[in-house]
Amino acid sequence: MTIDKLLKGLKAWDPRAIGRAISLVENGDDSAEAILSSLDEDLISEATILGITGPPGAGKSTLTNGIISQLRQSRKRIGIIAIDPSSPISGGAILGDRIRMMQHATDQDVVMRSMATRGRLGGLCATAGAAVRIMASCGCSNIIIETVGVGQSEMDIIRLADITLLVLAPGLGDDIQAMKAGLLEVADILVVNKADCKGADILAMDLEAVTRKGSATPTPVSMTVATESKGIAELLDQIEKVDSEHRDSGERQKRRRGAHNQEVLDWCLEILRPRLLAEITKKGLPLLGDPRLKAKKILEEQ
Amino acid sequence: MTEKTPKKRVLVGKPGLDGHDRGAKFLAQALRDAGFEVVYTGIRRSPEEIAAAAIQEDVDALGLSSLSGAHMRLFPAVVEALAKAGAPEIPVLGGGVIPDEDILALKAAGIVEIFTPGTPVDIIISAFQDACEKKSAG
Numbered sequence: 001m002t003i004d005k006l007l008k009g010l011k012a013w014d015p016r017a018i019g020r021a022i023s024l025v026e027n028g029d030d031s032a033e034a035i036l037s038s039l040d041e042d043l044i045s046e047a048t049i050l051g052i053t054g055p056p057g058a059g060k061s062t063l064t065n066g067i068i069s070q071l072r073q074s075r076k077r078i079g080i081i082a083i084d085p086s087s088p089i090s091g092g093a094i095l096g097d098r099i100r101m102m103q104h105a106t107d108q109d110v111v112m113r114s115m116a117t118r119g120r121l122g123g124l125c126a127t128a129g130a131a132v133r134i135m136a137s138c139g140c141s142n143i144i145i146e147t148v149g150v151g152q153s154e155m156d157i158i159r160l161a162d163i164t165l166l167v168l169a170p171g172l173g174d175d176i177q178a179m180k181a182g183l184l185e186v187a188d189i190l191v192v193n194k195a196d197c198k199g200a201d202i203l204a205m206d207l208e209a210v211t212r213k214g215s216a217t218p219t220p221v222s223m224t225v226a227t228e229s230k231g232i233a234e235l236l237d238q239i240e241k242v243d244s245e246h247r248d249s250g251e252r253q254k255r256r257r258g259a260h261n262q263e264v265l266d267w268c269l270e271i272l273r274p275r276l277l278a279e280i281t282k283k284g285l286p287l288l289g290d291p292r293l294k295a296k297k298i299l300e301e302q
Numbered sequence: 303m304t305e306k307t308p309k310k311r312v313l314v315g316k317p318g319l320d321g322h323d324r325g326a327k328f329l330a331q332a333l334r335d336a337g338f339e340v341v342y343t344g345i346r347r348s349p350e351e352i353a354a355a356a357i358q359e360d361v362d363a364l365g366l367s368s369l370s371g372a373h374m375r376l377f378p379a380v381v382e383a384l385a386k387a388g389a390p391e392i393p394v395l396g397g398g399v400i401p402d403e404d405i406l407a408l409k410a411a412g413i414v415e416i417f418t419p420g421t422p423v424d425i426i427i428s429a430f431q432d433a434c435e436k437k438s439a440g
């Protein structure tokens with residue numbers, strides 16, 4: 001596909017062009033700049049970006065599938081970015097989130113992209129952010145980012161979202177008290193999925209107790225049975241409520257700004273890393289002497 | 303980005319109605335272990351769903367598995383669905399319990415490579431590598 005044809009495809013909101021454009025940006029292709037500067041900033045600022053995180057197996061993909069179905073009833077175009085970890089050994093990855101969402105595969109207004117973390121330091125935020133922008137610019141008024149809530153780089157991704165759901169389920173062996181600090185805090189809404197399973201009520205009660213403790217505005221807890229699309233309409237109402245609060249209070253703008261700065265920083269590092277590496281290799285530095293001092297000197301020379 | 307060579311992305315899917323995903327899972331894992339990013343779509347997919355997913359995911363190649371004996375209908379149907387969706391350049395490879403006489407017919411129908419239960423893994427991997435490279439070259 002030539003770059004002209006690709007840009008035309010993006011203007012026409014063609015899923016094929018969207019897929020190609022994301023790959024080119026993800027691979028750091030030279031055409032990335034032409035692509036990214038062609039995007040529709042108005043559509044990007046209007047879109048709602050929903051982050052869905054939580055432990056593996058909690059039902060994030062199944063829930064996403066249910067949310068897509070619900071949102072499609074109002075004919076909205078939806079973008080989904082599903083992120084899974086790359087294998088640290090082979091660098092490969094199995095991206096299996098689509099399994100739960102295949103009922104929407106032939107819907108031209110559901111645009112989905114699976115993405116591997118590629119063991120990036122940070123950089124993931126830049127590429128996932130670019131994917132969000134490309135989708136939003138191609139008419140996706142709602143964009144869902146699904147990511148496993150375990151690693152730091154995955155957690156950074158969630159900063160891209162306007163609203164974040166933390167999805168939990170009974171029987172996953174997660175002790176709430178021991179749950180990674182931060183995971184509960186990033187959430188705007190806690191979702192107890194698999195409400196049809198034993199232990200869901202207790203989990204919801206525990207969560208409510210934890211978020212009430214020491215907070216004037218406890219995080220709302222929703223219950224869902226994603227496999228039966230139960231509780232999804234109520235969850236979307238809750239999301240809308242939080243969204244309008246965030247818009248009124250300026251929280252949405254504040255988050256957008258924070259995410260934007262993070263993305264710019266991420267791109268700086270992405271662009272600098274190969275340059276600096278080349279510079280360092282070229283210098284053939286002696287083994288003697290302190291690395292930090294050398295780093296400072298190299299940066300000053302830039 | 304951090305690495306110079308773009309990652310190879312492939313989609314592994316299983317068209318047809320039988321529920322055996324052993325072959326597809328084996329293929330997905332072998333490709334993952336060889337460094338590919340594998341979009342796995344699970345069992346019981348229509349050729350149109352597989353083609354649409356392959357396009358959105360912008361994969362370099364598509365691997366199909368079939369144990370039901372319906373490969374003569376389903377594999378070419380995926381090739382057709384890709385062409386219809388405007389992506390005839392995505393190479394399709396297939397695996398399954400496939401008799402020799404069908405292999406020629408499938409290749410004639412546009413499937414670039416066929417694997418049977420006896421095919422060694424490294425042959426499969428290098429066939430995918432070749433297919434991916436040919437695609438990005440052409």
Ligand SMILES: Nc1nc2c(ncn2[C@@H]2O[C@H](COP(=O)(O)OP(=O)(O)O)[C@@H](O)[C@H]2O)c(=O)[nH]1
Pocket residue numbers: 054055056057058059060061062063097100193194195196197224225226227228
């Ligand atoms: N009983 C029950 N099972 C569910 C529910 N939601 C998802 N599951 C199952 O949980 C498993 C993991 O779901 P998935 O969406 O892939 O989880 P993810 O790893 O968080 O994306 C699958 O087998 C789903 O069918 C639910 O509400 N109730």
Ligand SMILES: [Mg+2]
Pocket residue numbers: 060061062096097146
């Ligand atoms: Mg998932």
